[in-house]
Amino acid sequence: MGKAARKKGRKKDAGAPKKVRDVFVGQPFEGLAGEPELIALREFVPSATAPLTLATESDRKVTLGTVLPMAAAAFVRADGQAFLGMQVQTRSSDISRDLGRALKWALNAEPGDVLSVADTITPPAEGERLQDLLDPKAELETTLHKDFSWWLPEDTEPEGEVALSLERANAAIMPTERLGTGAYWVDAGERAHLRWVRPEPETWVLQALARLSAAGELGLGEGSRYAGSFRAHGLLVPVWDLDREAHAREWAEPAEQLGARLNKALDSLDDEPLNTAERRARDGLIGRQLTLR
Incomplete structure (x- = not known):
């Protein structure tokens, strides 16, 4: 390789974006008062919800749920109520960041929108973990449910894939x-x-x-x-x-x-x-x- 080519290559490398190392976070909910409840809802509680206390004011209320339709990361019901799912299809090295990104999506989504999978690929950025978005001192007020009817607004009949997902989810519930x-x-x-x-x-x-x-x-x-x-x-x-x-x-x-x-x-x-x-x-x-x- 000639001198000019080597110099050109060095310039190209110097201008390339730096790769951010994605480090595994072993205790993703550390610092949150609701840490034990978050882990329980993530790992073994079948059907439960808990309203989230955001760190800043928002016109939209978001409810944490154990499992959402089709194991979605987040969705907004037709009545405008937003839900964030704990038991999801994919994860990155930092579950708190996954949930934080899904939460930010839910705060701006339209009624009827569904986030099937949270962004687990984009490099980490500031202000997108649950610790950044939630009141760290707020305990979770968990409500257990005997089925997943909370997926739908009151007096609404499930249809299509949602109906099938609801039926499967209800059948898998263990008394808790x-x-x-x-x-x-x-x-x-x-x-x-x-x-x-x-x-x-x-x-x-x-x-x-x-x-x-x-x-x-x-x-x-x-x-x-x-x-x-x-x-x-x-x-x-x-x-x-x-x-x-x-x-x-x-x-x-x-x-x-x-x-x-x-x-x-x-x-x-x-x-x-x-x-x-x-x-x-x-x-x-x-x-x-x-x-x-």
């Missing part, structure tokens, strides 16, 4: 009850479960669970047992197997008592390190972990 922030009773068929998204760092939660386990206080009473835990979007989700013959409300008080014991164990970690038995219990708990991304 909310027992507290990030804590859900789910009837999975052969047995029921309590899945509890904990907001504390994983290491702390494991140590607190180990302390309860060593003391024989890790269960919710007769008909329950600690099953293990999984990681989801940076937080730990302990899971208990429950006797499904007992109604969800019968586990509400035991879950509240367990939460109090767990909080007490968490508070004790600053002053009292784990003893030998508790460390063995922690090692056993670590062996029963899975990771969801």
Whole structure:
């Protein structure tokens, strides 16, 4: 290659846009008060909605939904009500950015518009994550639904693909009850479960669970047992197997008592390190972990 050609090539390279590195975000909802609820709605709650509190004033209200028709990223109903979907078809390395882009779309879309897939390709930019668009201190006020009729305005009959999607979605719903922030009773068929998204760092939660386990206080009473835990979007989700013959409300008080014991164990970690038995219990708990991304 001649000198002129090399010089021309250098000029072309110098003017080329810089490639932005897309880094995986392991805890995409960090900093939001609703983090445990967001993870629960993303991972295992079948049909639920929660109004979003935006960081700035907007004429349009947006409601967060677990699943939208055809697993869309967002849509605006014929009556102008906008919805943002948590359980979607695709994702990038940063779920918060995906949701933020879909939220910005929903704020400006017309009634009847549907965003099938959020933009997961465009390089990151400032001000497009949920942390930028939502009030970070606002808790999510989640409402559970027995079906997906909330997809449609009142007194509206579903048609075409929406009707088929609604029928399939309704058929897949597992009975679910909310027992507290990030804590859900789910009837999975052969047995029921309590899945509890904990907001504390994983290491702390494991140590607190180990302390309860060593003391024989890790269960919710007769008909329950600690099953293990999984990681989801940076937080730990302990899971208990429950006797499904007992109604969800019968586990509400035991879950509240367990939460109090767990909080007490968490508070004790600053002053009292784990003893030998508790460390063995922690090692056993670590062996029963899975990771969801």
